[in-house]
Amino acid sequence: MSTHGALARLIRSSAGRAGPAAREACELCAAPVPEEHRHLYDLARREVRCACGPCAVLFAGDGAGGGAFRLVPRRRVRLDRVDTAVLGVPVGLVFFVPHADGTVTAQGPSPAGAMRWEVDAAAWRRAAEGCPELASLEPEVEALLVNTVRGMDHHWIVPVDDCFRMVAVVRQEWRGLSGGGRVWTAVEEFFARLTERR
Numbered sequence: 001m002s003t004h005g006a007l008a009r010l011i012r013s014s015a016g017r018a019g020p021a022a023r024e025a026c027e028l029c030a031a032p033v034p035e036e037h038r039h040l041y042d043l044a045r046r047e048v049r050c051a052c053g054p055c056a057v058l059f060a061g062d063g064a065g066g067g068a069f070r071l072v073p074r075r076r077v078r079l080d081r082v083d084t085a086v087l088g089v090p091v092g093l094v095f096f097v098p099h100a101d102g103t104v105t106a107q108g109p110s111p112a113g114a115m116r117w118e119v120d121a122a123a124w125r126r127a128a129e130g131c132p133e134l135a136s137l138e139p140e141v142e143a144l145l146v147n148t149v150r151g152m153d154h155h156w157i158v159p160v161d162d163c164f165r166m167v168a169v170v171r172q173e174w175r176g177l178s179g180g181g182r183v184w185t186a187v188e189e190f191f192a193r194l195t196e197r198r
Contacts, residue, residue, distance in 0.1 A: 024037070024050050025050065026050055026051055026052035026055050027040075027049040027050050027051070028040075028049070028051060028052075028055045029052060029054075029055055031052040031054075031055075032052075033050055033051070033052050037050060037051065037052065037053075037056075038051045038052075038053070038056035038071065038072065038074075039051060039071075039072040039159075039161045040055075040056070040059055040069040040070065040071055040072065041069065041070045041071075041072055041140055041141050041160065042068065042069055043067070043068060043069065043070065043140065044068060048072065048160065048161055048164060049069075051071075056071055059071045070138075070140055070141050071141070072141045072159045072160060072161050073138060073141060073142060073159050074159060074197050075142070075157065075158075075159065075197055075198060076156060076157065076158050076159070076162070076194060076195065076196050076197045077133065077156065077157040077196060077198070078154075078155070078156055078194075078196055079131060079133055079144075079155040079156060079157065080131070080155070081153060081155055082127060082130065082131045082134070082144065082146065082155045083127060083130050083131075084096075084127065084144075084146055084148075086123050086126050086127055087106065087119050087120070087123050087124065087127055088119070088120065088123060089106045089108070089117055089119070091108040091115075092146070092147065092148035092149040092152075093108055093109060093146070093147050093148075093149050093166075093170075093187065094106050094107065094108040094145075094146050095107055095108075095143040095144065095145045095146070095158075095160075095163040095166075096119060096124075096143055096144040096146075097140065097142075097143045097160060097163075098124070098137050098139050098140075098142075099139050099140060100139040100140060102121060103118065103119075103121065104118075104119040104121065104124045105117065105118060105119065106118075106119050107163070107167075109166060109167040109169075109170035109171065110170070110171075110174075111170070111171055111174040111179075112171075113167060113171065114164075114167045133157060134157075136157070137157060140160070141159060141160055142157060142158065142159060142160065143157070143158055143159075143160050143162075143163050144156070144157060145157075145158045145162065145163055145166070147187065147191055149184065149187070150184055152188065152191065154191045154194075156194060158194070162194070165190070166187070166190055169186050169187060169190050170183060170186075170187065172186075173186040173187075
């Protein structure tokens with residue numbers, strides 16, 4: 001995700017925001033959007049954009065809009081434990097995004113935003129052998145979201161906008177070098193609010 005786009009703005013501003021939030025608008029036609037709205041993934045800029053209902057419909061197909069944008073799906077699926085140790089990522093709160101070129105990136109939240117690692121393709125294939133649902137992830141717009149911090153055991157297939165919301169939660173609540181007491185409670189609350197959607 002770049003430093004632009006709807007969710008990047010949320011991540012940058014969430015820690016210092018005071019007062020009522022500004023009304024969001026569709027980033028294609030400028031129409032107001034409700035709090036719960038769809039997002040488009042801009043493939044060239046690698047950022048998420050807010051979309052009103054009519055604009056979201058225009059990008060529902062794979063080739064829509066010349067393939068420049070992908071509609072972020074709404075699917076959420078809770079998984080059994082996925083062995084992510086084989087992926088070599090040194091953190092327990094992380095999301096894995098497959099890309100159209102076959103690469104996979106891992107991103108973990110930090111006070112400054114999302115940290116990013118490249119995942120070994122062979123290691124990802126081994127993880128997918130143990131969890132066939134990973135093969136169903138839509139490149140760029142869905143992710144494997146994992147939280148094994150402090151005894152948690154959450155493994156989800158989620159839309160990427162959920163992942164960036166989680167990053168925003170961490171950034172907003174992080175205090176000091178270790179995060180402070182509130183950040184992990186906020187992360188647990190975030191996962192408690194996730195519900196399955198097919």
